[in-house]
Amino acid sequence: MRTFEPILLAVVLFFPALCQAEQSCLWLNAATAGGVLGGPVTATVSRASANPSNAATPNAKSSAGPTSANPARAAYGSNAVDDSDCLFVRQSGSVFGELRIEVRTMSEPRKEFAAYVARCRDHATALQAIGNQAAGCSLNDKPGGLSEQVVGRVRDRAFVVRLSINEPSLAQSALREKARKTAEQVAGSLF
Amino acid sequence: MYLTAGIVNHSTTKALATIVLAASFCILPTAALAQSDQSSERKEYADKIRETYNFRFGKDKPSLPGNASVEGNDFIQPGAFPKAAYCAHCHEQAYSQWRQALHSNSFRTPFYRTSVNILPRTAGIEFTRHCDSCHNPIGVLGGAMTQNSKVNREFDEDGLTCTTCHSIQQVKSTEGNGGFVMGVPAVMVDENGKRIPGEVPYEEILKYPKRHSQAVMKELYRTPEFCAACHKANLPNPLNDYKFIRAFTAFDEWQNSKFSKRNPLTFYSADFTTCQKCHMMRVPALAPPQEYGAKQGTFASHRWLAGNTAVPFYYGFDEQLQKTVEFLQSGMYLNVDLFAIKKRSTDEMIAPVGSTPFQLAPSDTLQTMVVIQNKNIGHSLIPEVRDLYEAWVEFTVKDGDGKEIYHSGFLKPDGMIDERAHSFTNRPVNVDGDFVDNHKVWTIHSVAYDNTVQAGRSVLVRYEFRIPNNVKGALTVTARVNYRHLRQSYLNNVLGEDHPAYPVVEIVSRSRVLKLGDNPPTAADPKDNPDWMRWNNLGIAYLDQFQYADAMDAFSHVVKLRPDYADGYTNIGLTNISWEKYGSARASLEKALTLSPDNARALYYLALVERREGNCDAEVGDLQKVVRQYPQSRDARRELGISYYQQHKPEEARQQFEALQAIDPDDIAAHYNLAILYGRMGMKEKAAEQSALFVTKKVDPGAPTYSLDFLRRHPEISTESVPWHLHTDFPADLAVGQQQH
Numbered sequence: 001m002r003t004f005e006p007i008l009l010a011v012v013l014f015f016p017a018l019c020q021a022e023q024s025c026l027w028l029n030a031a032t033a034g035g036v037l038g039g040p041v042t043a044t045v046s047r048a049s050a051n052p053s054n055a056a057t058p059n060a061k062s063s064a065g066p067t068s069a070n071p072a073r074a075a076y077g078s079n080a081v082d083d084s085d086c087l088f089v090r091q092s093g094s095v096f097g098e099l100r101i102e103v104r105t106m107s108e109p110r111k112e113f114a115a116y117v118a119r120c121r122d123h124a125t126a127l128q129a130i131g132n133q134a135a136g137c138s139l140n141d142k143p144g145g146l147s148e149q150v151v152g153r154v155r156d157r158a159f160v161v162r163l164s165i166n167e168p169s170l171a172q173s174a175l176r177e178k179a180r181k182t183a184e185q186v187a188g189s190l191f
Numbered sequence: 192m193y194l195t196a197g198i199v200n201h202s203t204t205k206a207l208a209t210i211v212l213a214a215s216f217c218i219l220p221t222a223a224l225a226q227s228d229q230s231s232e233r234k235e236y237a238d239k240i241r242e243t244y245n246f247r248f249g250k251d252k253p254s255l256p257g258n259a260s261v262e263g264n265d266f267i268q269p270g271a272f273p274k275a276a277y278c279a280h281c282h283e284q285a286y287s288q289w290r291q292a293l294h295s296n297s298f299r300t301p302f303y304r305t306s307v308n309i310l311p312r313t314a315g316i317e318f319t320r321h322c323d324s325c326h327n328p329i330g331v332l333g334g335a336m337t338q339n340s341k342v343n344r345e346f347d348e349d350g351l352t353c354t355t356c357h358s359i360q361q362v363k364s365t366e367g368n369g370g371f372v373m374g375v376p377a378v379m380v381d382e383n384g385k386r387i388p389g390e391v392p393y394e395e396i397l398k399y400p401k402r403h404s405q406a407v408m409k410e411l412y413r414t415p416e417f418c419a420a421c422h423k424a425n426l427p428n429p430l431n432d433y434k435f436i437r438a439f440t441a442f443d444e445w446q447n448s449k450f451s452k453r454n455p456l457t458f459y460s461a462d463f464t465t466c467q468k469c470h471m472m473r474v475p476a477l478a479p480p481q482e483y484g485a486k487q488g489t490f491a492s493h494r495w496l497a498g499n500t501a502v503p504f505y506y507g508f509d510e511q512l513q514k515t516v517e518f519l520q521s522g523m524y525l526n527v528d529l530f531a532i533k534k535r536s537t538d539e540m541i542a543p544v545g546s547t548p549f550q551l552a553p554s555d556t557l558q559t560m561v562v563i564q565n566k567n568i569g570h571s572l573i574p575e576v577r578d579l580y581e582a583w584v585e586f587t588v589k590d591g592d593g594k595e596i597y598h599s600g601f602l603k604p605d606g607m608i609d610e611r612a613h614s615f616t617n618r619p620v621n622v623d624g625d626f627v628d629n630h631k632v633w634t635i636h637s638v639a640y641d642n643t644v645q646a647g648r649s650v651l652v653r654y655e656f657r658i659p660n661n662v663k664g665a666l667t668v669t670a671r672v673n674y675r676h677l678r679q680s681y682l683n684n685v686l687g688e689d690h691p692a693y694p695v696v697e698i699v700s701r702s703r704v705l706k707l708g709d710n711p712p713t714a715a716d717p718k719d720n721p722d723w724m725r726w727n728n729l730g731i732a733y734l735d736q737f738q739y740a741d742a743m744d745a746f747s748h749v750v751k752l753r754p755d756y757a758d759g760y761t762n763i764g765l766t767n768i769s770w771e772k773y774g775s776a777r778a779s780l781e782k783a784l785t786l787s788p789d790n791a792r793a794l795y796y797l798a799l800v801e802r803r804e805g806n807c808d809a810e811v812g813d814l815q816k817v818v819r820q821y822p823q824s825r826d827a828r829r830e831l832g833i834s835y836y837q838q839h840k841p842e843e844a845r846q847q848f849e850a851l852q853a854i855d856p857d858d859i860a861a862h863y864n865l866a867i868l869y870g871r872m873g874m875k876e877k878a879a880e881q882s883a884l885f886v887t888k889k890v891d892p893g894a895p896t897y898s899l900d901f902l903r904r905h906p907e908i909s910t911e912s913v914p915w916h917l918h919t920d921f922p923a924d925l926a927v928g929q930q931q932h
Contacts, residue, residue, distance in 0.1 A: 031341050132687065188304045189308070191301045191685065
């Protein structure tokens with residue numbers, strides 16, 4: 001046990017450093033992504049567009065916002081949240097995990113969302129209580145690893161959660177459950 | 192320390208503690224690791240959180256604008272809370288119920304997230320601590336509600352998990368907003384009664400079940416004060432940058448109801464009944480699955496059945512939905528009475544309908560008086576967030592062919608309720624006089640109207656319609672109280688307008704057949720109130736609508752039918768007092784006291800009469816008798832305090848106002864009078880504190896202008912703010928002498 005402690009200490013010191021190195025993902029923080037992938041992650045966030053015309057949630061249509069006359073509070077940005085992609089990667093020895101989150105605003109949700117569901121080809125399984133609607137599927141398109149995908153919608157915004165882990169001991173059903181829970185977190189952030 | 196008892200050796204403990212610290216930030220702690228040295232883990236975790244935590248509301252107030260706290264007054268690692276799945280091993284049935292209940296879904300539902308997400312997007316995530324002190328206490332106490340949080344939010348899905356409620360050690364008065372103090376979660380105590388943090392092996396629990404009970408159960412959990420920690424809320428200044436505003440007060444409503452046995456002024460009486468008695472009814476424990484919490488084959492339901500149909504509908508929790516509907520439709524809570532008819536041609540009131548013969552003819556214009564009694568709910572109809580929940584009266588008149596003659600309270604094709612419906616909702620407004628949509632409570636400055644029916648009280652809803660000349664057959668008149676969780680426009684905000692229709696539940700209804708020609712008396716329905724009570728409820732409704740002459744008439748019928756009913760005479764006295772006819776009140780109050788000597792309710796009102804008469808000693812004597820019988824009566828304490836104050840007895844007055852404040856920490860009269868009394872006693876600091884509390888809690892005199900702005904712009908709904916109004920299809924100029932919409 002004594003020889004194990006320095007390693008643990010290094011891990012302790014290292015974990016927060018990795019977390020701090022992340023950029024902010026609006027849909028899921030790196031610590032939660034790390035929980036999904038089973039260890040520390042590196043995060044990359046990219047905005048889909050600076051100010052998509054219809055990226056505001058219905059909340060943003062309200063004139064209310066901060067009511068304070070206090071300039072410090074009034075200075076907060078609008079309620080609009082831009083579309084963006086988040087990529088979380090965990091590499092630990094031979095174990096590799098990747099979590100991709102993609103969020104896009106749809107101008108015609110009824111038409112456009114079908115294209116997102118089509119990403120599951122004919123394997124889509126409807127998932128209840130994730131956003132307005134969601135579907136999941138197993139991809140397994142890379143050799144040696146498992147991959148699960150959830151596509152969903154919150155009002156006029158589509159999201160895609162894709163989770164891949166090449167951990168031999170991980171069952172497909174466990175990965176599916178991880179993907180479902182992650183999708184629920186993402187949808188929750190989008191409401 | 193449990194870990195020294197040979198379960199895990201010390202060196203292992205140290206190593207595991209290190210792992211858990213790391214896991215708290217980036218990976219999921221495992222159940223086995225949770226037994227490690229929690230205090231050092233906690234300190235290291237809290238130190239790390241503090242480095243980046245937004246202490247906007249003060250270094251020593253990490254939960255503000257909420258009130259949640261945990262022993263040690265520092266952040267606690269989320270992994271310190273054993274997960275519900277751990278508890279499920281022995282409490283499988285309670286777990287299954289909890290999973291479908293509101294408490295486990297307190298954070299994750301779209302209905303909550305849509306509202307709370309506005310704060311981080313507009314003001315800052317730190318403001319969410321106000322809501323999340325109750326909706327996600329692990330997040331608040333774990334320091335997750337801060338910018339760029341490094342906390343794994345895996346716990347979000349469990350909302351109020353088992354060990355949030357079952358770790359609470361005390362409640363901080365009854366101020367709400369998460370006003371609890373949690374202990375470090377433990378499921379066992381040691382042989383000395385010391386709490387052992389974290390999970391322990393199931394075998395240990397089974398070996399020492401009493402030590403398990405000692406750790407997870409407290410008498411406090413069976414009290415309404417426990418529920419008050421979160422079922423009472425206010426909007427404090429740090430949240431709204433304005434002033435203290437009362438939000439919802441389910442606990443106070445219960446305390447003022449007949450079920451608390453703490454209020455002598457209720458119209459009816461009942462056995463002492465707690466929140467838990469109705470919302471955690473004992474249910475059979477069916478084996479299997481395992482439920483070790485059962486006693487004599489039953490255990491307290493962890494469904495917390497109430498009115499929320501939206502969450503089980505969204506999640507597909509069919510059993511929870513079905514049981515919620517059954518709960519709402521149990522017939523125990525409301526009474527609907529088609530009490531009276533008035534013909535416009537004569538203005539004579541025919542009442543009570545069913546007991547009194549009358550005649551009808553085509554072309555008659557009728558006013559139907561519907562009395563809705565909040566009979567056995569221990570709080571208001573609707574409780575809590577009346578801006579989101581929707582209860583309303585649907586009133587229909589149909590002819591013999593089922594053809595509709597009049598309909599109020601229908602659902603429109605877009606799912607919205609007919610604007611003219613009588614609803615039990617409210618309309619909070621912001622500084623611009625706009626309805627505060629999406630539950631942005633921090634923008635509320637006033638309430639344009641609040642049509643609730645408090646526990647034990649009744650409301651009179653009046654509908655006017657004309658019998659067509661060519662009407663076929665008898666008329667069927669129906670009044671029903673419907674409930675929808677949530678308001679359609681809020682559902683649209685949450686889910687967009689293409690969501691499925693959410694359930695509308697008919698809580699209660701009553702129909703009567705009105706024939707053209709003679710209508711002889713008919714047999715009462717078993718669910719109908721007796722006639723004396725029907726008159727009594729009408730009187731209560733009149734009283735609340737400031738129709739004092741009519742209330743007097745109604746209560747006079749009560750004492751004619753029930754000359755032995757002391758409260759009937761007290762009601763007459765109360766009406767006289769409300770009408771400021773103090774002299775006329777005395778005789779009926781004395782009659783009540785003859786029938787029921789030392790009746791606290793009659794004594795209380797008699798004391799008010801004596802005050803007017805300048806009979807101070809009798810006034811104080813009567814109030815003292817009331818306080819002796821009801822030491823937790825807010826009203827009696829307040830009035831006795833005022834009596835002592837007027838008698839220049841400051842010490843006695845102070846005691847009463849302090850006792851009042853212990854009952855209701857938000858009582859304005861207590862703040863005001865204590866500020867003065869402390870000042871005169873030289874207690875400057877306490878005087879200043881009470882003075883400041885009075886200033887922030889008193890109503891902003893400018894607030895009604897925001898309400899008026901709203902009402903001016905919404906004529907379709909503005910008469911709902913007037914207690915005495917009429918629902919009719921007739922144009923305003925034909926609804927003679929009546930408010931209409």
